[in-house]
Amino acid sequence: MTVARPRGRQIEKLTTGTQAVAQAVKLADVDVTAAYPIRPYDGVMQAVAKLIADGELECEYIVAEGEHSQFEICKHASAVGSRVFVGSSGVGWMYAMESLAVTPSLRLPVVAMIGNRALDDPGAFGVEHNDAMVVRDLGWLLFWVEDAQECFDATLMAYRVGEDRRVSFPVGICVDGAFITHSQTLIEIPDQETVNEFLPPYDLGDRLLHPDNPITIAPQANEDWVMEIRKQTDEAARRVKGVIREAHDDFRRLFGRGGDNPFFEEYMTEDAEYVLLGMGSLGLPAKVMVRRLRGRGEKVGFIRLKWFRPFPDEELAESLGRFRAVGVIDRDYSYGSPQQGGVLFTDLRAALYDAERRPRLVDFIGGLGGRELTPEMMDEMAEITRRAARGEDVPTVSWIGVRE
Amino acid sequence: METPGRVLKLDPIRSIKKAPVEEYFESGHRTCQGCLSSLPMRLMAKAAGPRTIVLGSTGCMYVANTTYMTTPWVVPWMHTQLGAAGSAAVGTAAGLKALMRKGKIKDEPINVIAFCGDGGGADMGLSAISAALTDIEYNLLIFLYDNESYANTDIQTSGQTPWGAVTTFSPPGKKHRIMQRRWKKNVPGMLAAGHPDTRYIASGTPAMPVDMMDKVRAALRAGGPTYIHVLDPCPKGWHYDPEHSVELGKLALETGIYPLYEIKDGVLEFTGITKQIATGRRRRKPVREYLEKQGRFAHFKNQDYAYFQKKVDEMWEQWIIPCVVAFSYGGPINITGSEPRVRNKNVERVNASWTGEPGHAHEQYEGVSDAPSEPWRDDNRLDEYPNALPSTGH
Ligand SMILES: Cc1ncc(C[n+]2csc(CCOP(=O)(O)OP(=O)(O)O)c2C)c(N)n1
Ligand code: SF4
Numbered sequence: 001m002t003v004a005r006p007r008g009r010q011i012e013k014l015t016t017g018t019q020a021v022a023q024a025v026k027l028a029d030v031d032v033t034a035a036y037p038i039r040p041y042d043g044v045m046q047a048v049a050k051l052i053a054d055g056e057l058e059c060e061y062i063v064a065e066g067e068h069s070q071f072e073i074c075k076h077a078s079a080v081g082s083r084v085f086v087g088s089s090g091v092g093w094m095y096a097m098e099s100l101a102v103t104p105s106l107r108l109p110v111v112a113m114i115g116n117r118a119l120d121d122p123g124a125f126g127v128e129h130n131d132a133m134v135v136r137d138l139g140w141l142l143f144w145v146e147d148a149q150e151c152f153d154a155t156l157m158a159y160r161v162g163e164d165r166r167v168s169f170p171v172g173i174c175v176d177g178a179f180i181t182h183s184q185t186l187i188e189i190p191d192q193e194t195v196n197e198f199l200p201p202y203d204l205g206d207r208l209l210h211p212d213n214p215i216t217i218a219p220q221a222n223e224d225w226v227m228e229i230r231k232q233t234d235e236a237a238r239r240v241k242g243v244i245r246e247a248h249d250d251f252r253r254l255f256g257r258g259g260d261n262p263f264f265e266e267y268m269t270e271d272a273e274y275v276l277l278g279m280g281s282l283g284l285p286a287k288v289m290v291r292r293l294r295g296r297g298e299k300v301g302f303i304r305l306k307w308f309r310p311f312p313d314e315e316l317a318e319s320l321g322r323f324r325a326v327g328v329i330d331r332d333y334s335y336g337s338p339q340q341g342g343v344l345f346t347d348l349r350a351a352l353y354d355a356e357r358r359p360r361l362v363d364f365i366g367g368l369g370g371r372e373l374t375p376e377m378m379d380e381m382a383e384i385t386r387r388a389a390r391g392e393d394v395p396t397v398s399w400i401g402v403r404e
Numbered sequence: 405m406e407t408p409g410r411v412l413k414l415d416p417i418r419s420i421k422k423a424p425v426e427e428y429f430e431s432g433h434r435t436c437q438g439c440l441s442s443l444p445m446r447l448m449a450k451a452a453g454p455r456t457i458v459l460g461s462t463g464c465m466y467v468a469n470t471t472y473m474t475t476p477w478v479v480p481w482m483h484t485q486l487g488a489a490g491s492a493a494v495g496t497a498a499g500l501k502a503l504m505r506k507g508k509i510k511d512e513p514i515n516v517i518a519f520c521g522d523g524g525g526a527d528m529g530l531s532a533i534s535a536a537l538t539d540i541e542y543n544l545l546i547f548l549y550d551n552e553s554y555a556n557t558d559i560q561t562s563g564q565t566p567w568g569a570v571t572t573f574s575p576p577g578k579k580h581r582i583m584q585r586r587w588k589k590n591v592p593g594m595l596a597a598g599h600p601d602t603r604y605i606a607s608g609t610p611a612m613p614v615d616m617m618d619k620v621r622a623a624l625r626a627g628g629p630t631y632i633h634v635l636d637p638c639p640k641g642w643h644y645d646p647e648h649s650v651e652l653g654k655l656a657l658e659t660g661i662y663p664l665y666e667i668k669d670g671v672l673e674f675t676g677i678t679k680q681i682a683t684g685r686r687r688r689k690p691v692r693e694y695l696e697k698q699g700r701f702a703h704f705k706n707q708d709y710a711y712f713q714k715k716v717d718e719m720w721e722q723w724i725i726p727c728v729v730a731f732s733y734g735g736p737i738n739i740t741g742s743e744p745r746v747r748n749k750n751v752e753r754v755n756a757s758w759t760g761e762p763g764h765a766h767e768q769y770e771g772v773s774d775a776p777s778e779p780w781r782d783d784n785r786l787d788e789y790p791n792a793l794p795s796t797g798h
Binding site for chain 1: 535
């Protein structure tokens with residue numbers, strides 16, 4: 001991996017994931033934000049509110065009376081040309097679902113932080129990825145972060161990619177509840193000039209809603225036009241990967257971070273025989289496991305997916321062909337799905353169908369409802385994947401760490 | 405109270421001749437003949453003028469008006485979700501304000517108007533409208549066009565559907581003649597009572613176009629979040645010949661079923677026909693005259709008319725402010741030991757008339773002065789109710 005030197009001055013700060021997002025919101029000079037409480041996302045609104053109260057961010061700050069309003073407020077503020085920030089978690093995100101569904105079809109680049117949380121009932125506020133995943137088919141771009149630094153980086157990236165006129169889609173920054181939202185690490189924060197160089201001002205062009213540009217947005221279309229509109233949206237969705245690559249290159253050039261691959265991070269995979277693959281905070285225990293097993297001579301690696309939408313199907317197919325087996329870790333579930341597995345697993349299996357060389361694919365459901373994914377569980381998953389790589393008979397889907 | 409920013413200079417419209425000739429809601433829509441919901445769109449846009457952004461929540465005024473590839477809107481227009489008129493207005497106004505404050509767009513007053521139907525506004529959208537009315541930093545108008553049903557989805561009961569009316573969700577049947585047993589929510593009164601910082605709240609009807617346009621301008625001039633509720637006869641849903649739309653709008657006022665008023669900085673004033681009734685210059689017509697003209701009440705029996713009349717009489721005779729504040733005064737107020745203070749002189753006159761003239765319209769009906777308190781409990785079988793069901797349409 002080549003490491004570039006960051007442009008400008010960076011300061012180091014001890015920061016939680018939510019505070020890191022708030023710092024990026026400030027540097028992005030967001031114009032409108034709307035808040036409504038739900039754990040674990042709400043820390044970010046507390047941080048944004050404090051920035052506004054202290055005069056560090058000039059932004060219209062609206063305390064909404066529910067998530068539906070929160071997301072509608074931001075959608076409409078976006079339509080008149082303001083950069084917006086919003087967010088939610090779990091059932092709150094569900095409550096906004098109607099607004100979430102229409103925002104991508106209106107092609108408004110709303111940026112939201114999703115503090116991933118289990119869907120009640122049973123009442124639980126630990127991490128689970130199902131909340132964010134319900135928008136995976138709607139046009140939302142979804143980035144899963146690993147730590148507070150990536151919270152910051154992904155937020156800037158979200159504005160840059162989402163607002164690109166070739167793209168114009170909302171972006172969700174998916175942050176594992178508690179593990180990332182609430183834990184502090186040292187992060188590097190660039191200066192305003194460098195951020196400005198990375199992030200051009202938000203410009204809707206001829207789609208701006210303003211009396212000087214009297215357009216009609218979202219007139220009612222039925223069977224005579226909806227197919228065409230959906231197709232256009234799909235064409236935009238297909239452009240996203242290219243824009244992400246450009247943005248990723250600029251990001252590395254300016255901030256000196258981000259790794260070689262814009263879509264996923266590969267850890268000790270060069271000569272690996274088999275790998276585990278997952279998203280979010282599980283990168284940490286997974287990497288510990290890889291290092292430990294490598295010490296025992298195991299040829300194991302780890303791949304952390306960053307962009308879940310757009311799904312880097314070709315890129316993954318090309319990379320994964322080198323391995324004999326891939327163990328997918330799903331912090332989500334899809335009842336009754338093919339193989340009765342997780343969502344990530346199902347998507348990955350579809351992505352590999354046409355690949356020339358297909359590794360054996362097994363799935364692990366683990367860490368639901370905020371349960372910790374320990375290095376021991378990682379060992380167990382690695383062991384099953386190793387056996388799969390050797391051609392042994394193992395279950396396609398295993399639930400890990402469940403009390404029997 | 406401070407206005408949250410500059411507002412456009414919009415002169416009062418006191419006569420139809422003073423109304424602008426320019427239209428900002430043009431041809432290109434496809435509402436029913438005689439639709440008095442599209443007329444307020446046209447009047448509202450005319451009164452607001454070209455420096456306006458209109459947001460429209462789902463309903464007839466979206467589906468029947470704004471067909472893809474055509475648009476009647478000359479001013480910028482955007483769709484919003486069924487329950488989102490309040491949030492759409494706040495988001496738009498907040499966006500404009502932020503961009504102007506930061507110098508990202510030209511600093512100038514722009515009207516923000518979000519409309520919604522009674523279904524979207526009085527039911528699921530109520531919480532967002534209520535929140536919007538407390539966001540005093542933003543200039544916006546929420547305009548609820550009340551056709552007394554979920555019209556677009558084929559006339560279903562809403563929180564604004566009158567007692568007893570037939571809708572596709574409240575058909576009269578062999579067992580229950582009256583399926584819609586809820587009294588219409590008093591939305592403008594509720595919003596006015598609950599949002600003391602809101603500088604302008606009014607009711608209107610396109611049957612009284614000058615009054616309505618004048619109120620739109622008054623709201624936009626007042627600044628801050630404002631609310632106007634307009635009653636719109638709907639030939640399809642109310643089941644009458646389209647030529648009677650304006651007449652029915654007027655009858656709603658003349659019978660006292662629907663009042664016209666405005667509340668400016670906390671001071672209430674009745675307007676038009678309602679003012680004449682409130683000040684004793686006009687007697688209320690019996691509600692039966694209004695109800696009988698509509699197919700949706702064709703299944704009514706005498707006791708139903710009587711019950712309806714009784715409820716309307718209550719609104720006039722027992723509410724602390726007739727037709728606006730829906731409770732009576734038990735006085736004297738023990739905390740202050742004083743009589744209630746009613747700031748509007750017209751209302752004082754109404755207070756004086758509570759015990760006598762005018763009102764008591766139901767007494768003019770033979771045999772119905774003893775209105776049953778719950779007419780739907782009457783187990784009379786409904787044998788015939790010709791044309792009581794509204795037709796289905798778009
Ligand atoms: C969340 C949601 N629920 C239901 C609908 C279906 N729907 C479309 S238009 C409409 C009727 C709206 O009624 P109202 O607000 O009274 O306006 P009107 O049709 O009478 O003009 C409904 C229920 C919808 N669009 N969105
Ligand atoms: S159904 Fe009623 S409100 Fe809808 S277009 Fe027809 S007349 Fe107007």
